[in-house]
Amino acid sequence: MKNNLLIGAVSGNYTPSDLKNWVETSDWVGCDRVLLLYNPSNNGLTDYLKMNGIKVIVPELDYWGNVKSEFNFDTGLCDFVNSYDLIHNIRFFHIWDYLKFNKYNKILITDVKDVYFNSSPFMDLDINSITATSEEIIYQDEEWNKNHIHYNLGLMGLEVLLDKPVYNVGVFGGGCDLVREMCSDIYLMSVGKYKVADQTSYNYLIHTKYKNVTKFTNLEDNLAVHLHVINAGLIKFNIKDISKYKIIHQYDRIEGFKR
Numbered sequence: 001m002k003n004n005l006l007i008g009a010v011s012g013n014y015t016p017s018d019l020k021n022w023v024e025t026s027d028w029v030g031c032d033r034v035l036l037l038y039n040p041s042n043n044g045l046t047d048y049l050k051m052n053g054i055k056v057i058v059p060e061l062d063y064w065g066n067v068k069s070e071f072n073f074d075t076g077l078c079d080f081v082n083s084y085d086l087i088h089n090i091r092f093f094h095i096w097d098y099l100k101f102n103k104y105n106k107i108l109i110t111d112v113k114d115v116y117f118n119s120s121p122f123m124d125l126d127i128n129s130i131t132a133t134s135e136e137i138i139y140q141d142e143e144w145n146k147n148h149i150h151y152n153l154g155l156m157g158l159e160v161l162l163d164k165p166v167y168n169v170g171v172f173g174g175g176c177d178l179v180r181e182m183c184s185d186i187y188l189m190s191v192g193k194y195k196v197a198d199q200t201s202y203n204y205l206i207h208t209k210y211k212n213v214t215k216f217t218n219l220e221d222n223l224a225v226h227l228h229v230i231n232a233g234l235i236k237f238n239i240k241d242i243s244k245y246k247i248i249h250q251y252d253r254i255e256g257f258k259r
Helices: 018-026 045-052 087-098 143-161 176-190 198-206 227-231 239-244
Strands: 003-011 029-036 053-057 106-110 115-117 130-138 165-175 214-217 225-226 248-249
Touching: 003 087, 018 045, 018 115, 018 143, 029 045, 029 087, 045 053, 045 176, 087 176, 087 198, 106 176, 130 176, 130 225, 130 227, 165 176, 165 214, 165 225, 165 248, 176 198, 225 227
Parallel strands: 003 029, 003 106, 029 053, 130 214, 225 248
Antiparallel strands: 106 165, 115 248, 130 165
8 A cells, every 4th residue: 555545436437538637647656546436337447447557446335335336427416315326425425435444644536537637746735634726716706606505505605605715626635534534524414415515515614624724725836727617717827837737627628628
């Protein structure tokens, strides 16, 4: 076992070409790579990942310990019942479970299909804190995020988050014990909700329970850039500067973008 862990979750409908950028740019010394593979299929993905030194875990249990082979991947179908098995949510339950017996100094959790790396970000992480990466927009200025606060966290969430920047749940990390605890809290806050709630839960937590142990980063830190809001014209950004950032997220939002 190595000192650091990069971990994420993918669905069996992905192909090797979908994950190529994440796989090819994350092979760092001293770092284990693990992917949770939900709903595996016979499309060569498992063999591709193992051939590239990535440990593949196929989750087989739900929140209550029942054997389960199919997990919901469509956020549009999220409701009070199937939110428990929505991949966006339950990945945090399964990461929590994996970290029960697999200990590391630092953990980085990322999305996979729309992420690649220019260099290792582990020097930017601290074992005594959670490192959060900003989208640079304010909750009250972006309808999707504001709407999800209202549905998932009600007036309490609006009071805490409405004037705060949005921090993306698709890229965060920190010390092993802190990350494991955060994963359990994200999952428990996100289930039983009408809309996908992983990001609203995460943002509420880093501004409340984890506020004093969270390192809030933005574009000036050159750690991560989230391109959806930039592509939508909400944030000014010179795409020529993209090589300065260690983690590139949501590059697929920009038509014709090449690594």
